[in-house]
Amino acid sequence: MYVLRRLPSLIATLLAVSILTFLMTSLLPGDPALQILGAENATPEAIAAVRSELSLDDPLPVRYLHWIGDALTGDFGRSYRTNEPVSQAIIERLPVTAEIGLLAIVIALAIAIPVGMLSAYRAGTRTDKVISSTSFGLLAVPNFMVAILLILVFAVWLGVLPATGWVNFTDNPVQNLRSALLPALSLAIAEMAVYTRLLRTDMIATLQQDFVTMARVKGVSNRRILFRHALRPSSFSLLTVAGVQVGAIIGGSVVIETLFAVPGVGRLLLEAVLVRDLLMVQGVALVIAVSYVVVNFTVDILYSYLDPRISHGRSSARV
Amino acid sequence: MRGHPRLTKGPWRRTLASIGLAGLLLGTAACGGGDDSGGDSSAPEVGSDDISEQGDPVEGGSITVGLEAETNSWLPGTGSFSNPGTTVAYALYDPLMKQTADGEVRPYLAESMEPNEDFTTWTLTLRPDVQFHDGTPLNGDALKSNFDDHLKAPGSNVANSLADVASLDVVDDLTVEYKLSAPNAAFPSVLTDSPGWPFSPTAAAAAGEDAGANPVGTGPFRFVSWQRDSNLVLEKNENYWQEGLPYLDGITFRPIPDEDTRLASLQSGDIDVMQTLRQGTVARAREADGVDNYEYLGNNSGGSIINTTVPPFDDLRVRQALAYAIDQPALIDVIGGTGLTPEATQYFSPDSPFYSEEAAEAFPTFDTERAQEFYDDYVNDPQRSDGQPVGTDLSFTYNCPPDPSLNELSQLYQSYWSALGMQVELNTVEQAAHIQNGIAKDYEVQCWRVGEEGDPYNTLKDAFTPGPLNFTGYSSPAIDEGLETLRTTADLEARKAAVADISMDISENVPNLFTGYTLTDVAVRDAVKNVDGWEFPDGTAGDGVPGATTMWGFVWVTD
Numbered sequence: 001m002y003v004l005r006r007l008p009s010l011i012a013t014l015l016a017v018s019i020l021t022f023l024m025t026s027l028l029p030g031d032p033a034l035q036i037l038g039a040e041n042a043t044p045e046a047i048a049a050v051r052s053e054l055s056l057d058d059p060l061p062v063r064y065l066h067w068i069g070d071a072l073t074g075d076f077g078r079s080y081r082t083n084e085p086v087s088q089a090i091i092e093r094l095p096v097t098a099e100i101g102l103l104a105i106v107i108a109l110a111i112a113i114p115v116g117m118l119s120a121y122r123a124g125t126r127t128d129k130v131i132s133s134t135s136f137g138l139l140a141v142p143n144f145m146v147a148i149l150l151i152l153v154f155a156v157w158l159g160v161l162p163a164t165g166w167v168n169f170t171d172n173p174v175q176n177l178r179s180a181l182l183p184a185l186s187l188a189i190a191e192m193a194v195y196t197r198l199l200r201t202d203m204i205a206t207l208q209q210d211f212v213t214m215a216r217v218k219g220v221s222n223r224r225i226l227f228r229h230a231l232r233p234s235s236f237s238l239l240t241v242a243g244v245q246v247g248a249i250i251g252g253s254v255v256i257e258t259l260f261a262v263p264g265v266g267r268l269l270l271e272a273v274l275v276r277d278l279l280m281v282q283g284v285a286l287v288i289a290v291s292y293v294v295v296n297f298t299v300d301i302l303y304s305y306l307d308p309r310i311s312h313g314r315s316s317a318r319v
Numbered sequence: 320m321r322g323h324p325r326l327t328k329g330p331w332r333r334t335l336a337s338i339g340l341a342g343l344l345l346g347t348a349a350c351g352g353g354d355d356s357g358g359d360s361s362a363p364e365v366g367s368d369d370i371s372e373q374g375d376p377v378e379g380g381s382i383t384v385g386l387e388a389e390t391n392s393w394l395p396g397t398g399s400f401s402n403p404g405t406t407v408a409y410a411l412y413d414p415l416m417k418q419t420a421d422g423e424v425r426p427y428l429a430e431s432m433e434p435n436e437d438f439t440t441w442t443l444t445l446r447p448d449v450q451f452h453d454g455t456p457l458n459g460d461a462l463k464s465n466f467d468d469h470l471k472a473p474g475s476n477v478a479n480s481l482a483d484v485a486s487l488d489v490v491d492d493l494t495v496e497y498k499l500s501a502p503n504a505a506f507p508s509v510l511t512d513s514p515g516w517p518f519s520p521t522a523a524a525a526a527g528e529d530a531g532a533n534p535v536g537t538g539p540f541r542f543v544s545w546q547r548d549s550n551l552v553l554e555k556n557e558n559y560w561q562e563g564l565p566y567l568d569g570i571t572f573r574p575i576p577d578e579d580t581r582l583a584s585l586q587s588g589d590i591d592v593m594q595t596l597r598q599g600t601v602a603r604a605r606e607a608d609g610v611d612n613y614e615y616l617g618n619n620s621g622g623s624i625i626n627t628t629v630p631p632f633d634d635l636r637v638r639q640a641l642a643y644a645i646d647q648p649a650l651i652d653v654i655g656g657t658g659l660t661p662e663a664t665q666y667f668s669p670d671s672p673f674y675s676e677e678a679a680e681a682f683p684t685f686d687t688e689r690a691q692e693f694y695d696d697y698v699n700d701p702q703r704s705d706g707q708p709v710g711t712d713l714s715f716t717y718n719c720p721p722d723p724s725l726n727e728l729s730q731l732y733q734s735y736w737s738a739l740g741m742q743v744e745l746n747t748v749e750q751a752a753h754i755q756n757g758i759a760k761d762y763e764v765q766c767w768r769v770g771e772e773g774d775p776y777n778t779l780k781d782a783f784t785p786g787p788l789n790f791t792g793y794s795s796p797a798i799d800e801g802l803e804t805l806r807t808t809a810d811l812e813a814r815k816a817a818v819a820d821i822s823m824d825i826s827e828n829v830p831n832l833f834t835g836y837t838l839t840d841v842a843v844r845d846a847v848k849n850v851d852g853w854e855f856p857d858g859t860a861g862d863g864v865p866g867a868t869t870m871w872g873f874v875w876v877t878d
Contacts, residue, residue, distance in 0.1 A: 017873050024829055030751030038399060040479040042787050082391045082547070083528060089547070148579055155587040163584040164385075164575050166549050261575040261584075263549040271389070271548075276751050 002243045017289040022064050025281045032276040076283035081275050086283040097264035101249045103184035108191035116199030117226050123204050135193035143252050147186040164261040183260045187252050202234040243299035321565035370611045371845040380876040381569040385581045385593035389500045389548050389574040392531025396469035401477035406868040407572050412516035412536035416507045420860040422672040424507045438502040445493040449560040451519035452541040459489035464520035477514045504809045514878045539565035540871030566875035590844045594867035599655030604842040613841040613850045613864045616670050620663040622833040625764050628792035636697040638829040642683035643690035644735045651835040653727045663833035665822040666770040673775050678822035693737045714742035718765035720750045753840040757790040776805040793830035809817035839867035846878045
């Protein structure tokens with residue numbers, strides 16, 4: 001089965017990611033022991049005591065094996081800084097980032113699909129040109145600018161959405177959605193532009209194919225041609241890129257969660273890096289990497305749903 | 320104190336402020352413009368913002384407060400209480416000691432604090448019938464447990480503050496003795512910070528590893544819930560030891576790290592109060608409608624430290640060249656502080672009782688000719704300390720953490736020093752490594768903040784006697800002598816003179832450079848009142864909002 005065949009490379013990827021994450025964080029300048037004690041208490045003896053308590057003086061391979069061994073059993077250790085279990089911190093924060101990220105993708109697709117199709121259908125017209133230049137414009141605006149503008153308009157001027165903050169879904173679903181909307185929108189804007197451009201290009205190619213002409217000849221309505229016949233074969237690049245762009249969304253969440261003061265994994269990661277909270281950084285980076293790999297793995301599987309001709313089990317063809 | 324204290328012109332404004340005239344006075348000065356008390360009329364006016372009418376206290380209501388950052392733990396000994404953490408602590412805990420408007424340290428939660436003759440034993444008496452939020456009585460045993468099990472425990476982050484305290488001994492139920500290993504007249508000042516915030520020993524023991532996430536103090540508000548990086552919810556302590564306080568029913572603290580979005584949250588009404596230590600944000604908060612700004616010019620100052628242990632910076636002429644070459648008002652302008660903060664010349668701001676006019680005049684100010692003289696003199700000295708051939712220009716690296724405004728500052732420094740002939744390389748060093756470089760003295764010249772509130776002995780001892788916090792590596796007999804006086808006498812005039820001597824020595828030997836004092840601000844929706852009006856139980860006026868920290872028990876809201 002396809003999933004099983006891909007499993008070894010999946011595991012190799014994750015192993016490489018875990019080693020790289022570990023090495024990068026361990027080799028960063030800046031002693032975690034100093035961060036824990038604070039500069040004023042950092043006598044050589046106190047530093048030595050903390051370093052030995054955290055096993056920071058062991059050789060790197062020993063530390064890695066110790067960490068990954070525990071991590072495989074779900075024990076990522078406790079944060080140097082806050083003393084909370086790393087796994088608990090991630091479990092509390094992952095849903096926040098996932099909700100905002102998913103909402104961003106849904107918003108981006110909901111707008112990009114009709115707009116991209118319209119652009120392709122009207123290729124070369126003024127509508128198409130306006131859409132194209134707008135998407136390029138949006139692509140060029142960094143997400144933190146978008147975020148500040150959105151806050152200014154929707155929170156400060158109109159007062160319809162909160163500027164910052166987070167309400168848990170379990171506390172109040174409506175307020176939860178309101179607090180997620182602006183962060184998601186900030187992330188969605190650039191994605192939307194990418195999706196629109198991709199869908200337009202693929203759809204123009206699809207619309208020139210024989211089966212579309214055939215459908216037209218048979219008198220099928222434009223709407224039906226676009227949505228029922230052309231959309232599915234035009235969405236390969238879109239799906240691939242949507243998978244890859246999950247990385248961009250996770251990266252963007254570091255900035256967006258800080259701006260909107262939202263308690264997600266991006267902000268957790270940023271603050272952990274700044275204070276050399278090594279176990280927290282390693283745990284979060286590993287979880288992010290796993291999610292990324294899993295998402296793209298899922299995208300691979302979705303291909304066969306989009307185009308049943310692709311059968312991963314038999315053919316060696318890769319899309 | 321109302322309408323208050325960004326008093327940069329001298330003690331007379333402080334006096335007026337304390338009887339409620341500052342708002343009126345500053346308003347008049349701003350309109351008239353012809354106030355002749357300020358000396359040089361071309362200097363940018365450093366003034367303060369008006370504050371709305373306060374009215375009578377109102378019971379009830381809740382507020383949300385936007386903080387600069389989250390705090391790692393709420394337990395003294397493990398919590399890193401910087402400005403945002405300290406302001407939260409003033410809701411959860413009560414400080415045993417606190418500073419008055421006149422800069423004196425007095426008992427707050429404690430009833431009394433008395434030294435023996437040579438300041439080696441301090442006897443602290445507690446008030447009767449004070450309880451922690453969990454009902455545990457506040458007594459000598461509680462203080463001892465805090466001290467032995469947390470504050471002096473291995474890895475405690477207040478170890479340095481309590482280094483001279485050999486033991487805490489219980490005398491009777493409400494009395495303890497702090498036994499010091501050496502005389503320290505400034506010891507009570509240590510108990511204004513986290514070593515002096517009693518917490519319930521029973522609750523801390525029960526919570527174990529998670530004690531930092533379940534704070535139980537004696538403060539005006541008690542802990543309800545905490546979601547890290549999102550919100551900390553507190554409710555009124557119905558059993559508070561101060562009759563009639565607190566006024567509010569509850570407070571929610573929310574860390575909002577970004578300056579722009581924190582201010583936007585205040586303007587959109589998502590939060591009622593915010594704190595900031597950034598000069599640019601203070602300027603914008605002053606312009607916001609319906610916002611009162613409670614500002615405080617603290618002793619903390621931006622600037623640079625010079626590593627006096629390595630050549631060529633071990634030579635005074637080089638340090639003087641560096642200092643005379645820079646135009647401090649231009650540097651202040653780069654960080655957005657023009658009109659907010661005066662030039663800094665010493666470890667104490669003009670608002671501090673320890674400010675010295677003489678030291679201020681002695682500190683080098685912008686004079687390129689003198690800078691060039693000092694520089695040329697060193698460079699052409701056959702005996703120059705760096706061993707380079709005569710005439711060789713100096714070349715060194717200036718380190719600073721990655722931050723847009725610090726980046727601009729570095730470039731300005733670079734241009735001033737290059738003008739003398741120095742070759743200055745700018746190097747960006749991430750914060751954690753930057754601090755480590757300072758401790759290891761593994762740098763030449765770098766960005767650094769100096770000065771803090773609290774007793775001058777503690778600040779100056781750390782900065783100028785051998786130890787990890789002497790980042791510049793500078794010390795001198797004059798400073799040692801001044802510190803000895805500070806350590807052994809409680810007489811305010813004698814202590815002021817000692818600090819002035821130390822400040823003078825620093826001005827003459829320039830181990831560091833300044834870029835203005837830091838003006839801090841608690842910006843509030845104008846329905847939030849009495850933000851800086853806290854008092855001691857005997858009615859003595861408190862020190863307001865130092866470093867944008869607030870005594871929340873005294874705050875009320877009118878809607």
